[in-house]
Every structure is written in structure tokens, then in C-alpha cells.
Amino acid sequence: MDFTYSSEQIALQETLQRFIERDYGFERRRELARSDLGFSAEAWAQYAELGLLSLPFPEEFGGLGGNAVDLMLVMQWVGRGLLLEPFLSTVVMGGGLIRDAGSPSLKGELLPRIGAGEIKLALACYEAEGRYDLSQVACAAAPSGSGWRLTGVKTVVLDAPSADYFLVSARAGVGVGVGAGVGAGAHDARGISLFLVDRAAPGVTLLTYPTQSGGRAADLRLEDVTVEANSLIGAPGQGLALVERAVDRGIAALCAEAVGIMAALNEATLNYLKTRKQFGVPIGKFQALQHRMADMLIAAEQARSMAIIAAVHGDSDDPLERRRAVSGAKAYIGQAARSVGQEAVQLHGAMGVVDDVIVSHYFKRLTMIDLSLGNADFHLARFSDMLV
Amino acid sequence: VDLKYTPEEEAFRAAVRAFFEAELPADIRAKTRLGKRLQKEDLMRWQKILQRRGWGAVMWPERFGGTGWNVIQQHIFEEERADIGAPLQNAFSLKMLAPVLMTFANSAQQEYFLPRILSGEDWWCQGYSEPGSGSDLASLRTSAVRQGDHYLVNGQKTWNTFGQYADWIFCLVRTSTEGRPQQGISFLLIDMKSPGITVRPIAMLDGEHEINEIWFDNVQVPLQNLVGDENKGWTYAKFLLTHERTNNAGIGACKRALKRLKEIAAEQMSDGRPLLEDSRFRDRIARVELELMALEITNLRVLSATASEVRTLGPEVSVLKIKGSEIQQTLAELQMQALGPDALPYLREALEADWIADPLLAAHYRPYAPPLSGQYFNLRKTTIYAGSTEIQKNIISQLILGL
Numbered sequence: 001m002d003f004t005y006s007s008e009q010i011a012l013q014e015t016l017q018r019f020i021e022r023d024y025g026f027e028r029r030r031e032l033a034r035s036d037l038g039f040s041a042e043a044w045a046q047y048a049e050l051g052l053l054s055l056p057f058p059e060e061f062g063g064l065g066g067n068a069v070d071l072m073l074v075m076q077w078v079g080r081g082l083l084l085e086p087f088l089s090t091v092v093m094g095g096g097l098i099r100d101a102g103s104p105s106l107k108g109e110l111l112p113r114i115g116a117g118e119i120k121l122a123l124a125c126y127e128a129e130g131r132y133d134l135s136q137v138a139c140a141a142a143p144s145g146s147g148w149r150l151t152g153v154k155t156v157v158l159d160a161p162s163a164d165y166f167l168v169s170a171r172a173g174v175g176v177g178v179g180a181g182v183g184a185g186a187h188d189a190r191g192i193s194l195f196l197v198d199r200a201a202p203g204v205t206l207l208t209y210p211t212q213s214g215g216r217a218a219d220l221r222l223e224d225v226t227v228e229a230n231s232l233i234g235a236p237g238q239g240l241a242l243v244e245r246a247v248d249r250g251i252a253a254l255c256a257e258a259v260g261i262m263a264a265l266n267e268a269t270l271n272y273l274k275t276r277k278q279f280g281v282p283i284g285k286f287q288a289l290q291h292r293m294a295d296m297l298i299a300a301e302q303a304r305s306m307a308i309i310a311a312v313h314g315d316s317d318d319p320l321e322r323r324r325a326v327s328g329a330k331a332y333i334g335q336a337a338r339s340v341g342q343e344a345v346q347l348h349g350a351m352g353v354v355d356d357v358i359v360s361h362y363f364k365r366l367t368m369i370d371l372s373l374g375n376a377d378f379h380l381a382r383f384s385d386m387l388v
Numbered sequence: 389v390d391l392k393y394t395p396e397e398e399a400f401r402a403a404v405r406a407f408f409e410a411e412l413p414a415d416i417r418a419k420t421r422l423g424k425r426l427q428k429e430d431l432m433r434w435q436k437i438l439q440r441r442g443w444g445a446v447m448w449p450e451r452f453g454g455t456g457w458n459v460i461q462q463h464i465f466e467e468e469r470a471d472i473g474a475p476l477q478n479a480f481s482l483k484m485l486a487p488v489l490m491t492f493a494n495s496a497q498q499e500y501f502l503p504r505i506l507s508g509e510d511w512w513c514q515g516y517s518e519p520g521s522g523s524d525l526a527s528l529r530t531s532a533v534r535q536g537d538h539y540l541v542n543g544q545k546t547w548n549t550f551g552q553y554a555d556w557i558f559c560l561v562r563t564s565t566e567g568r569p570q571q572g573i574s575f576l577l578i579d580m581k582s583p584g585i586t587v588r589p590i591a592m593l594d595g596e597h598e599i600n601e602i603w604f605d606n607v608q609v610p611l612q613n614l615v616g617d618e619n620k621g622w623t624y625a626k627f628l629l630t631h632e633r634t635n636n637a638g639i640g641a642c643k644r645a646l647k648r649l650k651e652i653a654a655e656q657m658s659d660g661r662p663l664l665e666d667s668r669f670r671d672r673i674a675r676v677e678l679e680l681m682a683l684e685i686t687n688l689r690v691l692s693a694t695a696s697e698v699r700t701l702g703p704e705v706s707v708l709k710i711k712g713s714e715i716q717q718t719l720a721e722l723q724m725q726a727l728g729p730d731a732l733p734y735l736r737e738a739l740e741a742d743w744i745a746d747p748l749l750a751a752h753y754r755p756y757a758p759p760l761s762g763q764y765f766n767l768r769k770t771t772i773y774a775g776s777t778e779i780q781k782n783i784i785s786q787l788i789l790g791l
Contacts, residue, residue, distance in 0.1 A: 001397070001460050002390040003692045069389045270789055290785035297784060298707050305685035306678070312391045332678045381667070384674035387650065388664055 003308075005073070013073055015050060019043075020081035026358045029082055033214035037162065039084035044117050053091055054115025057099055061111035068249075068315035072256040072307060079260025082361055084214055086120055086159035092253045094121025094167055097194075097246040101234040106196070110165075122163035123250070124154035124197075124220050125243045127186075132374040134169070134243050135189045139222065141170040148172070148232065150195060150203075150225045158372070160218035161208040166197045168222065169243050172236055194239030196231045197222070213368040214361070244319065251326040251373050252314035255307040258337045258369045262300040265344040265362045269293065272348055289347060296343050299336040306332045324386055327379040334369075334376025341366040391685075393464075401464045408472045411437050415741065421473040423759030425596075425739045428511065428553040434475055435508035444506040445482050452490055452498070453506050459691035463639070470640035471647075480549070481505045481512040484628050485558050488575065492616035492624050501556075501577070515545040515559035515578070515602065516625070523779050525560070526569040526622060530604060532561035532576055534611070539563075539576065541584075541607040547773070551587050551600035554580050564619050575621035577613040584608075592769075594762035595736060629775060630701050637687045637712035642680050645719040649673060652726045652756060663726055672725075676718045683711045703787035706780035713770035713777065724764040730754070731761045 005013075023043065032040050047053050055070055057063025071092060078087060095114045098107060098121075113119045130136025139152025150170055160166065171186075172193040197204065203225035208218040234242050273284030273293060283289055306329040313325030341363040345352035352359050370376055393401070416430050438444050446465050448454020457465070469476075486505060489498055504510040521528040530543025541561060551557070557578050564572030578585075584607040590599045616624055653664040653673065663669050690704050724731045730753050737743050738758035745753060771777045785791045 001393060001688060001692070003689050005389065270791075273791060284789075284791040287782070287785075290789070290791050291778070291781040293789055293791065294781040294784040297788065298710060301686055301707055302679070302682040302711065305682040305689065308389060308685055309391070309681060312389065328678050328681060331674075332682060380671060380674055383678070384667060384671045387670055387674060387677075 005069075009070060009073055012070065013077065016074065016077035016081070019046065019050070020077065020083075024081045024083065026082075026361075029084065029214075029361075030356075032084055033210075038210065038214070038216040039086065039162070043083070044085050047085065047087065048115065048117030051115075052087065053095075053117055054111070056091065056096060057111045057115060061099075061107055062115050063111060068252065068311045069308075071249075071253060072311035075253045075256035076260035076263075076307075079257035079365070080264045082214070082261075082358075082365055086122070086162055088250060088253050088257075089122045089159035089163070090114060090120045093123045093246045093250040094165075096249050097123070097167055097233070097242055100245060101194075101242045103230070106230070106233070119164040120159065120162050121165050121167060122157050122160045123243070123246055124157045124160070124166045124168045125247065126155055126157075128153065128155050130186075132378045133187065134247060135187055135192065135240055137169050137171050137192050138186045139168065139170040141172045141193055141195060143172075144226055147226060147228045148195065150197065150222045150227060152222050154220040154222075156217050157220045158211075158217050159215065160206055160220055161216045164199055166199065166204075166220060167233065167243075167246075168195045168197050168220075169193070169239050170195060189240050191237050192240040192243075193236050194233040194242050195227055196233055197225060197227055201225050201227065211368060213365040215368075241319065245322070247373055248314050248322045248326045251330050251379075252307070252310040254369045254372060255303075255310045255326070255329045255333045258333050258366055259300070259304045259307045261362050261366050261369075262296075262303055262337060262340045265340055265359065265366075266293075266296050266300050268359055268362070269296065269344045269347050272351070276349075283347075292343055292347065296340050299340050303333045303336040303340075306336075320386070323382060327374070327382040327386075330374060331376045331379035331383055334379065337366040337370055338376070393460075397460060397464060400461060401468060404465050404468045405472070407441060407443075408468060408474055411441070412472060412474050413437075416475060417473045419741050420475050422755055423739070423763060424741045426475055428550075431475055431478065432508045432511075435477055438477070439506055439508065444508075445486065447483060448486060449490070452486075452502050459694070460688070463688065463691070466640035467643060468640075470644040473644075476641075478511060478550075480514050480558075481510065483631055484514065485512050487631050488558075488615060488624050488628050491627065492575075496612070497577070497615065510555045511550070511553050513548045513551040513554035513557050513580075515548060515557045517547045518544060519546055519601075523776055525625070526573065528560055528562060528569075528573065530559065530561050532563050532574060532609065534563075535608075538608045538610050539614070541576070541578065541604045541609055544601060544603050546590070546599075546601040548587075548600045548602050549598060551580075551602055552589060552597065556580055557602065558615075560621055560625055563621075570622040572619055573621040573625070574618050575615040575624045576609055577615060578604075578607065578609050579613075582607045582609065592766060594766045595734070596762065596766065598766075630703075630705055637683065637708040638716055639680070639684050639687055639712070642683075642712070642715050642719060645716070645723070646673075646677055646680060648756070649719055649723050649726065652723055652754075655754065656726050656728065658728070669722075669726070672722055676715060676722065679711065679715050679718075683708070683715060686711070703783050706775070706783045706788075709774065710771075710777050710780045716770050717764075717767050720760070720764040720767045724760045727757055727760055730757050733757075734761070 051064050052074060054063040055066040059065050098110050125134055127136055127138055141148045141150050152170060169192050171191050203223040205221045206218040211217050270293060273289060274282050276283050310326050310329035314322050316322050344359055345363050348359050351357050416434060419426055435444060443455060445454045446457055446462055450456035489501055516525060518528050518530060532539040532541045557580055559576045559578055560573050561576050562572050563574040566572060584605040586603040588601050589597045590601060592598055654662050656663040658666050687708055694701055735758055
């Protein structure tokens with residue numbers, strides 16, 4: 001048991017804090033959210049220079065060999081700074097998946113380029129009517145020559161508009177010894193394979209849109225998209241476990257992001273309580289507000305503890321240990337973030353519901369974090385079902 | 389950051405477990421596990437067994453006869469204690485009074501009282517609250533007036549937990565009415581056998597006798613029983629309350645209660661299947677389990693920070709107290725709820741160790757059922773004692789948030 005951070009981890013946090021203070025102020029962030037790209041290409045290059053984009057990769061692929069706690073710390077600052085760059089999709093989920101399951105040659109090809117900021121990835125794992133069910137896969141992969149031909153639609157693919165490659169779950173065709181495939185039922189956990197799809201491949205089209213919290217996403221349409229045999233990641237029919245693991249990591253990262261936001265929101269709210277005067281006194285003198293602020297602090301501290309659990313156990317090789325940790329944390333933090341976010345808005349009064357105060361942006365991001373990769377209800381059910 | 393126990397800590401846990409397995413008397417274990425009434429004799433016997441092993445006060449430093457264990461070791465000990473069903477030791481003596489004595493008492497007091505706590509010779513109760521002084525503790529009025537070589541104490545204390553067993557009571561008394569109320573309070577050690585002391589029981593809502601009121605009528609207390617300086621008692625009292633609140637996180641006991649709750653919910657039937665399979669009930673268990681998972685880490689974070697920064701516990705223990713008390717209450721509530729209609733019978737005799745259920749009753753009324761409703765009622769106290777939840781939020785507001 002150890003709750004201390006290494007000197008490298010402390011330095012990492014200081015670096016991120018300086019970067020946000022200097023280069024990523026609230027006004028700058030608002031401009032970026034409204035820009036065509038939706039984030040800062042310069043910032044992305046800076047992340048590469050700082051080593052953030054290669055943080056979790058092995059040293060043999062140009063990475064820093066960072067661990068889950070390192071990622072947790074980065075994500076806390078992603079939250080505080082409301083950073084818009086596709087770190088979660090490219091490095092945590094996409095890059096992490098390639099690192100776990102890519103062939104040596106694929107890792108050698110992609111990981112250094114991710115680390116250098118040259119390419120971005122997006123995980124295309126959800127479909128219409130599947131809600132948060134990763135095994136709901138109607139997208140089909142039929143054998144085609146030595147490779148595959150993909151057809152289907154993936155919905156609300158985070159960070160898709162800027163991605164160079166998509167990691168796509170699809171049902172591989174029957175009759176080729178890859179387990180249950182097309183026609184096996186869209187919910188069947190078997191028969192799902194994972195493919196790397198080049199954004200520039202013929203037949204790939206995107207319907208792009210901004211998200212409620214300033215990011216970008218898209219629906220991804222694949223129409224007879226032909227990919228090479230080596231685009232299959234991992235063993236045929238074994239893709240679901242890979243996607244689940246990537247999503248588990250993403251959940252742990254979102255939990256950390258939410259913790260960073262809750263800390264920032266609590267600081268902002270506390271500052272407001274101390275400076276806003278009504279009835280001749282700072283409103284923080286009113287016990288009705290003091291106790292709510294105390295509740296917000298408690299919720300944020302408990303959430304921080306859950307994010308640590310999610311980071312550490314969410315990196316386990318044991319899928320049940322992972323699921324218990326990340327679903328538990330996501331359910332808990334979804335609830336805590338909802339409460340902290342709503343209270344922060346309420347305690348800010350009308351200042352909480354306008355666009356040009358950061359509070360509303362934190363609140364919206366917290367809300368969308370809950371709705372990403374499984375909301376509190378979804379994860380509470382998963383956690384709860386593990387009790388039987 | 390690492391959430392794994394080291395091999396040394398795992399070995400330590402195994403050693404603690406082995407000791408409990410070998411030395412915890414079966415009759416005491418059976419009572420604790422089934423929520424039967426424990427007698428003072430049970431607790432004293434257990435204290436002596438622990439002390440023989442050198443574990444009479446695992447939270448004390450070695451120079452006072454403690455183990456000198458770090459916070460992780462203490463946490464492991466407490467988890468194993470609760471899990472196996474060993475009774476709680478007297479927290480008033482070991483965890484509240486003792487740190488005050490170690491920090492503020494003179495060496496004569498330390499040398500006399502601390503070994504007697506370790507050996508189980510002295511049972512201490514707390515004399516803080518008064519009928520007119522609850523959350524506003526500093527308004528207390530029990531007076532101590534110097535008269536030659538002793539104080540003359542007059543007044544009334546209340547809510548004295550296990551005061552009926554006590555050999556001694558540590559009291560906050562008023563020695564001055566000058567200045568702010570906090571400035572005239574002293575910390576006094578009083579022998580319960582002193583003439584002029586009357587103890588009256590207060591029945592609690594579960595029908596049990598746990599708390600008392602204690603009257604002081606011209607009680608003579610030797611001057612050497614004053615701890616620290618006269619009129620500085622409020623400082624010592626706050627120090628003590630901080631220690632009290634940490635213990636109230638009660639992680640080990642909550643883990644045990646959660647395990648129990650799942651066992652009960654797996655055994656109780658609802659609509660032809662175990663209650664645990666009813667997602668509506670199971671989700672309630674899941675929610676409290678998540679709170680507990682978080683609190684366990686929050687608790688360790690606070691304790692570890694304290695250990696590494698070599699400072700005393702601060703107002704952050706209020707966070708632990710608020711959450712810990714709520715979780716205890718929720719677990720007790722769910723255990724009772726799990727019983728359904730079997731939560732209704734009130735069988736006082738069923739809390740005795742030798743009670744045997746009538747076969748007709750035993751057909752549906754499980755051995756774990758008798759104490760559960762009473763425990764739910766009883767544990768409503770946890771968000772009230774040791775500084776109510778509202779007081780804890782005041783402390784957080786003032787001392788952490790600076791409001």
C-alpha cells in the first residue's frame with residue numbers, strides 16, 4: 001500500500017499545470033472548441049514533445065513505459081484544463097489496444113508514429129440500438145481475397161473526425177473457422193473481430209458533429225471497405241475481449257478526468273462563495289451553502305479514491321478484476337460528478353448557467369463523461385450483477 | 389501509488405489471523421458473530437489475551453507498551469479482528485483517553501494509568517456531554533472548584549457509554565467562567581468509586597442499556613488528577629475528538645457487515661429465489677459497497693499522509709466520520725430490510741447466548757435475525773455521537789474550506 005507519487009510523477013503534473021496556465025486558458029479553449037479542427041494542433045505537437053503521446057508505450061517502440069497511475073495523473077489534468085485533444089482515443093484506448101494486441105510489426109509501425117504525434121486513432125465500437133453494449137455488432141467482415149471486406153455503421157465514434165485510423169469491431173464471416181459470425185445474432189459475444197481501418201480507404205465516410213462538451217465525434221459508415229489480412233488485430237473472433245480491455249482503460253481515464261474537473265469545480269465554487277456578497281456578507285457565511293460545499297468536497301475525495309482503484313485494478317490482466325474496478329468507479333463517479341456538477345452550478349447562481357464562465361463548461365464535460373463509455377446506471381448494473 | 393499489500397504485510401495478516409483463530413475464545417466469537425449481548429467480563433478477558441501477546445494496544449507507540457505498528461498494520465489488524473468476530477476493545481480507554489495522556493499528561497499519570505488500561509484493570513468512560521451541552525460542548529457547566537488538595541466537582545454528565553462498567557471517567561469540567569467558554573475548561577480524571585457519584589441507566593431505543601447519566605454531588609478529586617494545565621482542557625478535548633473520529637471510519641466492521649449482508653440476502657427468499665437475485669435489492673447493496681470501497685481508500689490516503697508527514701490528524705477525519713457513520717447505518721438498514729417480516733419480532737431474550745428458538749419460530753426465523761432490527765435502531769447514534777454530521781460539516785467548512 002502506497003499513496004505517494006514518484007518524483008517523476010510530481011514533475012509530470014507540474015509540467016501539465018504550467019502548460020495549461022500558459023497555453024490553455026479558458027478563452028483559448030473556447031476558441032479551440034469553436035474551431036474547425038476542434039482542438040489545438042500545436043498543443044498536440046507539444047504533447048508529443050513532452051512525451052505524453054508515448055507515455056504508456058514500451059521503450060522498444062519509442063515509449064516511456066509509463067503505467068496506469070501516470071495516465072491517471074495526465075487525465076486529471078486533461079480534466080482541469082478541459083483539454084480537447086484526442087489523447088483518450090489515440091493514446092489511452094487506441095494506442096493501448098495496439099500495444100496489447102498488435103503484431104510486432106504493427107506496433108513497430110504505429111506506436112512510434114502515435115508517440116511523435118503523426119497519427120491519431122479512434123475506437124469505433126458502438127452501434128445503433130446497442131447503447132453501451134460492446135457485443136452489439138452488426139457490422140460485417142466478409143473474407144475478400146487475402147483480406148476482408150467491411151460493411152456497417154458505427155455510431156458516436158469519439159474523436160473520429162481527426163483520426164487517421166479506426167479500430168473497428170465487426171462480425172467475421174461464417175465458414176472460415178472464426179466462430180459465430182454474421183447471422184449469429186448481433187449480441188453474440190463470440191465471432192467479433194477487430195480491424196484497423198485507414199480513414200482514407202475507399203468506402204469510408206464520416207458524418208461529423210461536435211459534442212456537447214466541445215469535442216468532436218462522428219458516425220462512421222463502412223461500405224464494402226477492403227482491408228488487408230494484416231489489418232486484423234489479434235486472433236479472428238477474439239476481438240471483443242480486446243475492445244473491452246481498451247474501453248476499461250478508457251473508463252479508468254474518464255474517471256480520472258472527472259476527478260480533475262471536480263477538484264477544479266470545487267475550487268471555483270469555494271472561491272465564489274468567498275467573494276460573492278449578498279445581504280452584506282460573502283454567501284459562504286450561510287450554513288445552508290457551507291454544508292453543501294462540504295458535501296461536494298466529500299464527494300470529490302471519495303471519487304478520487306475510486307479513480308485510483310479504477311487506474312490500478314483497471315490495468316489488471318484479469319477481466320473480472322478490471323470490470324469490478326472500472327464499473328464500480330464509473331458508477332460511483334458518474335453519481336458523484338452529477339452531484340458536484342449540479343451543485344457547483346446551483347451555488348454559482350446565474351453565473352453557473354452562462355457560457356462565458358468556466359463552471360458551465362466543467363459541468364457539461366462532467367455530464368458527458370458520465371454518458372461516455374457507459375453511464376452510471378449501466379455500470380451500477382454491471383457491478384451489481386457481479387455480486388450474484 | 390500501489391494498492392497491493394507487500395509480501396511482508398500479507399505475512400503479517402496471516403500471523404494476525406492465526407493468532408485470532410487460536411486465541412479468540414469460541415464463546416466470545418459466537419456472541420459477536422450472532423450479535424448476542426457481550427458482558428464486560430467478555431471484553432476484559434479478550435483484552436488480557438491480547439495483552440499477553442503484546443497486542444493490547446496496537447495503535448500505541450512502543451514506549452508506552454504498544455506495538456508501534458504503522459497505519460497499514462493497524463488497518464490489517466482491524467480488518468481481521470472484525471472479520472473473525474473478535475469484539476472491539478474499549479475505545480474510550482485505548483483510542484481516546486490514551487493519546488491524550490501520552491501527549492499532555494505528566495509522567496506520573498502516564499506511568500500509573502497507561503499500564504492499567506493495557507492490562508484491562510481499569511475501564512474508562514467518557515464524561516463530555518451534559519444535558520444542556522451537546523453539539524455546543526464548550527457550554528458545559530459541571531464545575532470543579534479548587535479546595536485545598538482537591539477539586540470539588542458538581543454537575544451532571546450524560547450519554548456516558550458503558551458508564552455502568554467504568555472504574556474511571558475522564559471529564560471535561562468548568563474551572564473558570566472568565567473569557568470565552570472554551571478557555572475555562574479542564575480535563576479531569578475521576579475515580580468512579582468516589583463518594584457523591586451516581587450512575588443512572590438510560591434505555592436506548594433498542595431497549596438495551598448502553599448509555600447512562602452520571603451525577604456528581606460534591607465529589608472530591610485530587611489535584612494530581614488534572615491532566616495538563618488548568619483551563620487548557622478544550623485543546624485536549626479537541627485532540628481527543630479527532631482521534632475518536634478516525635476510529636469511526638470503521639472500515640473493518642463495515643466490511644464484515646457487508647459480507648454478512650450478502651450472506652443474509654443470499655439466504656432470505658423472495659419470490660421463490662434468493663433476495664440477492666432481486667436486482668432492486670442487490671443494487672442497494674452495490675451502492676453501499678461502492679461507498680465502502682471508496683472510503684477504504686480515502687481512509688488509507690488520510691492515514692498514510694499523516695504517517696508520512698509526521699503530523700497529527702486534522703479536520704479531514706471529519707470526512708471519514710461522516711461517510712463511515714452513514715455506511716454503517718446503511719448496512720444495518722439493509723440487513724434489517726433483508727429480513728422482511730422477520731424484522732418485526734422483538735425478543736429480548738434472543739440476545740442471550742443460550743437462547744434457543746421455538747421450532748415453530750426457527751422454521752423461518754434465522755439465528756442471525758434477532759439483533760438486526762435493534763442494531764439498525766441503535767446505529768442511528770453514529771451520525772449523532774462524536775460530533776454530529778452537521779458539526780462535522782461545520783468543521784469541514786471552517787477548517788478545510790475556510791468559510
